[in-house]
Amino acid sequence: MNLLEIFLWMIPLLLLIGGVGLLAHKTATWYRGVYGATGLVCLFGLVVGVAGLVAEQPPLELVLPLGLPWSHAHFRLDHLTAFFMVVVNLGGAAASLFAMGYGLHEPHPRRILPLYPCFLAAMNLVLVVDDAYSFLLAWECMSLTSWGLVLVEHRIASNRQAAFLYLSMAGFGTMMLLFLFGVLAGQAGDFSFAAFRLNSAGNVNGFLVLFLVLLGAGSKAGLFPLHVWLPLAHPAAPSHVSALMSGVMTKVAVYAALRIIFDLNAHVQWQWSVPVLIIAGITAFIGVLYAIMQHDIKRLLAYHTVENIGIIFLGIGLAMAFRANHQFVGASVAITAALLHTLNHSLFKSLLFLGSGAVLHATGERDIEKLGGLIHRMPVTAFFFLVGSAAISALPPLNGFVSEWLIFQAMMVSPHLPQPLMKFLIPCVGALLALAAALAAACFVKAFGVTFLGRPRSPQAAQAVETDGFSLSAMAVLATLCILIGIFPVTVVDLLQPVSQLLVGVHLPPHSGELAPFTLLPFGSEGSSYDGFLIMLFMLVASTLTAWSVKRFACGVTKRGDAWDCGQPDPSPMTQYTAGSFSQPIRRVFGSVWFYAREKVDMPLPGETRAASFKVTMLDPAWEGLIAPLGQGIGWLSERFNVLHFLSIRQYLFLVFTTLILFLLMVAQWS
Amino acid sequence: MELMHDLLLQGWQMVLVVLIAPWITGVVRKTKARMLRKQGPSVLQPYRDLRRLLSKETLLAENASWLFRVAPYLIVSATWVAATLVPTFATGLPFSWVADLLAIVAILATARFFLALAGMDVGTSFGGIGSSREMMIASLAEPAMLFIVFTMAILAGTTRLSTIASVMASGTMGIRVSIGLSLFAMLIVALAENARIPVDNPATHLELTMVHEAMVLEYTGRHLAMIEIAASIKLVLFLSLISCLFFPLGMAQREDGWLAMGIGLVAYLLKINALACLLAIGESVMAKMRVFRVAELLSIAMLFGVLAVFLLFLSRGM
Known part of the structure; x- marks a missing residue:
């Protein structure tokens, strides 16, 4: 049995677990059993994925007599599939581990159990199929199972609306993919991917294919302006499913885009990268701007997914531009950055959604305006959430910075592109990316600060208790990976090179430790460099030195007292800065243009008895x-x-x- | 032997930035006082302030968490590491390749992230106002900074600071309008990043004019000492950055002898002292801006950055 056959066994196995989930009794053992079994199968898929990524062999192929009688089902495992198998199953394993604790607290666990393993099975199936019919079938299964999971709490009207919007968007996306495969198949009518690879579409059709990818895969991934369903549907699902939808399912859409743009529709033109870059830049900027205006922690995270999808597509767009101009080093750096950010985002977004799930379970609140001070009640969750926040804000030495750094490095060589349009466009998109990164940091200062720091704003927040061991260990695994990839990015970048070879036809030379063992050198030893390990080491040395000298020279007495607050501390926790007030400066600077944000202040004169009021109105440009x-x-x-x-x-x-x-x-x- | 030499050089720079940091702050304060026709405290006053703060006991607010206590160490170490990696008296120091200009900016962002979180930890309204405004200013300063990095990267072909500095020092570039425009943008970014007038006033504790001071309002004793030294180091970092990017006169090379290193050191000290005086003069002749006008100021910086990049393309004949 080869890797592909082993991997394919996962899918019936997961469906079987789903069937068992249907019969589950109302006991913790059954719930744990189902989630645990799902987690084990995902772990197995993860191992197969890693093996497929390091294996130096031609793609494995298999035809099974399933599906349409005249075309059969084709399966294929190459390096791209293997990489996304790692992403999907890593997220799946972590979410399952989390669910072994968290899943028991859900109000209706038995509604989740049958669909959850099937959702993972469908996502895995999308990666491995190699003909249009099976692809659409798997894609639609993925949409429908996740739709069912969004509807778990269907008695809440907003969830039903979110699910309806999601279903219509998913239907639209699948229809676009159907047209796309129609264009690719042409008149010959052979719907296997192998046939698509052989007869590459012409220029006009190629552009049509790109357009349809942006609509079809883009609507699933959350590209502007098709992102509107994401922030409604992702938060409506139970938190471990939100983690999968935001951290993993959007990556399956990225997989579809990569597969179609670079593999099936081979002859990329430089003009095609222009719409991709513009849409990606706007998506990144708008996504984070939306996020910063949100007070619902899960919706905030969902909007951040929109931002990060923008960043990933920025890498894809750059890779298209470089590849079309035969500038292979740039193409390789850009695609490596996009892939690395895909992995990174799946890690920290899953981590953050799991953290928000822990908060939701402990307090019953998703509105951060009613939280606060949780760092005292839930210190371990707070620490992991902090790691995730720092990673998503692209702060060194964590992993989010490495992928954004690589994208910036790819942009720095863009002046070598021959087209004047690209020379001017890429710095502008780069500024949008820098803006998005800085706003992401602001947003997570807000998200972490209002939720975990300060004083509790409600009795629920004041009485929160730390979450269970399963949930904490799932978060611990993800947080550790965020730190490790940040410190040793070279290892992962080297692992990604076969995928880069597959997509853009070249790979970066393996890092041989020219300057230091873990230095990232995308352009050789004379080019730009970054060494997360040494930065971490230096920071450890510097903080040790600081701590030592403070211990040696400073007065060690520490007392506790009232807060100073310029001499006017107010005991009421309502006087703290809220999420709304935190985002006010940014709302004024950016929101007044993008969202037509208007503030209406009604301040009664002295002596009047009516209450003062303050109202903010905002319009969503994509929606309106x-x-x-x-x-x-x-x-x-x-x-x-x-x-x-x-x-x-x-x-x-x-x-x-x-x-x-x-x-x-x-x-x-x-x- | 070579390794010893390398480590010694890097270690010396690490010590140097900390040693001169309070001095530079003192120079700025003294010059500002003289501009206002005041005698002003001695240039050494910041050192005395630090000693005094260290000798005092630390008073924490009742609900300050572990983050509040850990943050000062993180902020000092991040700022310190960033300052160590900026070329000061010599280019090509042994570890200069560890972080490029983008990474140095990002390390500073790490320090800022934790400072803003610490501001929100106690749960006072001043802390929140400071954090919120600091993050707004930072989000506007970063795109402007990116354009500066872009200009430098196009001119030098890399974002590695040491290489950029040697390219600038070699004079092969000639005089370019783009460099002037980026210098102007850099000055505005530096003012914003260091919480100087017209963006923020480091000398005030008046409620509505505080940004940086509002965040650190709850810090006392040894924690405050660390925050203060971190702010001074950050100022030195930006002055070093400006002097190595735009005025790389007299900088030594890694393989140069002790004499060249000595000349480099003297030149460096002269340069940053001069820049500190200029900063003080600039601060004295400007008024503090309303916080929402800062956005306009930083947009100007960004505009200059954009112009610098585009002019570079045009002047190279595309």
Whole structure:
């Protein structure tokens, strides 16, 4: 049995666990058993993924007599698949471990159990299939199982709305992918990916394919302006599922985009990178700006996923531009950055969603305006959440910085591109990325600061207790990986090179430790360099020196007293800075333009008895400008077509006959 | 032997930035006082302040968490490491490749992240206001900084600071408008990053004008001493950055002898003292801005950065 066959066994196994989940009794043992078994299968998939990534062998292929009788189901395992297997199953294993503790506290665990393993099975299946029919089938299974998971708490009206929006967006995305495969298959009508690789689409069709990828995979990943469902649907699911949807499912969409853009639709033109770069830059900037305005911790995290997807697509766009211009080092750096950020984001976003799940369980609150001071009640969760926050804010020496640094390095060589448009465009996109990174830091100071620091703003927050051991160990694993990848990025970057070879045709030379064992040198020993390990070491030395000299020279007496607060401390926790007040400066600077944010202050004069009020109104440009009019348009059209439901039998027969004639005419014309 | 030499050089720079940091702060304060026709405290006063703060007992607020106590160590060490990696008196120091300009900016962002968190830890409104404004200013300063990095990277072909400094020092570049524009942008960014007038006033504890001071309001004793020295080191870092990028006169090379190193050191000290005096003069003739006008100031910095990059493309004939 080769790796592919071993891996394929995972999928029936997961479906079987899903079936067992259907029969689960209402006891902790059953819940733990189902989640534990899912976690073990994911761990197994992770091992297979790592093995596939390090194996130096041609892609493994397999045809099984499943699916359509004339085309069968094709499967293929290459380095790209193997890398995404690592991402998916790492996230899956961590979420399952978390769920072994957290899943018991859910109000309706038995609604989750059957769908959860099936969701993971569908995501794994998307990665490994190699023909359009099976791909769409797996893709749709992934959408439907996750839709079911969003609807777990279906009695809450907002969840139903979120699920409906998600379902319509997912349907739209799948339809676009259907068209896309139609364009790729052309008139020959062979829907296996192997055939797509052989007959590359022409220029016009190629651009059409790119456009459809951005709509189809982009709507699942959350590219602007198709991101609107993400911040509604991801938070509605139970937290371990939110972690999977945000941290892992969006990555499956990235996989689809990479597979189609670089593998199936091979001849990339430089012009194609322009829309990708612009959309990605806007997505990154808008995503974080939305996030900073949110007070719901899970929605804030979901908007950050939009930002990070923007960053990943920025890497993809750069790689397209470099590859089309045969500048292979730049292409390799950019694609490595995109892949590394994919992995990094799946780690810290899962970590943060699991942390928010722990907070949600401990306090029952998702609104951070009602939290505060949790660092005292939940110190371990607070520490892991802090690691995740620092990592997502791209702070060295953690992992988020490494991938953003690589993207910036790819941008720094963009002046070598021959097209003037690219020379001017890329620095502007780079500024958007820098802005997004800085705003992300602001956003996580807010998210962590308001949730965990300060004084509790509600009795629930004051009485929170630390979460269980399973949940903590899941977070510990993810936090450790965030730190390790930050310190030893070279190892991961070297592991990613076969994938880079597959996608852009070149790979970076292996890091041989020219300057130091762990220095990242994308452009050789004379180029730019970054060494997370030494920075970590230096910071340890510096803080040890500081601690030693403080211990040696300073007065060691520490007392506790009231807060100073310029001499006017107020005992009420309501006088603290809130999430709304924290984001006020940024809302004024950016939000007044992008979101048409307006503040309405009603301050009664002295002597008046009515209460003062302060109201902020904001409009969402994507929603107001695109989704809402589109929805209204569809509603209007449906109203018009409604008359078709009330025709007589003769009129129906006439309609059917006319349609038949029209189709026959089309066939006659076409052939 | 070579390794000893290397370690010694890097260690010396590490000590140097800490040693001169309070001095530079003292020079700025003294010059500002003289500009206002005051006698002003001695230049050595910051050293005495540090000693005094260290000798005092530390008073923590009742609900200060572990983060509040750990943050000063993290802030000092991050700022210190960043300052050690900026070329001061010599280029090509043995560990100069550890972090490039982007990474140095990001290490400073780490320090700022923890400072802003510490500001929110006690749960007072002043701490929150400081953190919130600091992060807003930082988010505007970073894109401007990126354009400066971009300009330098295009000119020198790398973001490694040491290489940029040697390229600038070699004079092969000639005089370029872009360098002037980036210098201007850099000055504004440096003012914003170091909480100087017109962005923030380091000398005030008036409620609504504080940004940096509001965040550290709850710190006392040894913790405050660490925060103060970190702020001084950050100032030295930015002055060193400006002097190594735009005025790399007299900088020694790694393989140079002791004499060249000595000349480099003297030149460096002269340069940053001069820059500190200029900073004080600049601060004295400007007024503090309203906090929401800072956005405009930093947009100007960004605009200059954009112009610097675009002019570079145009002047090279695309």
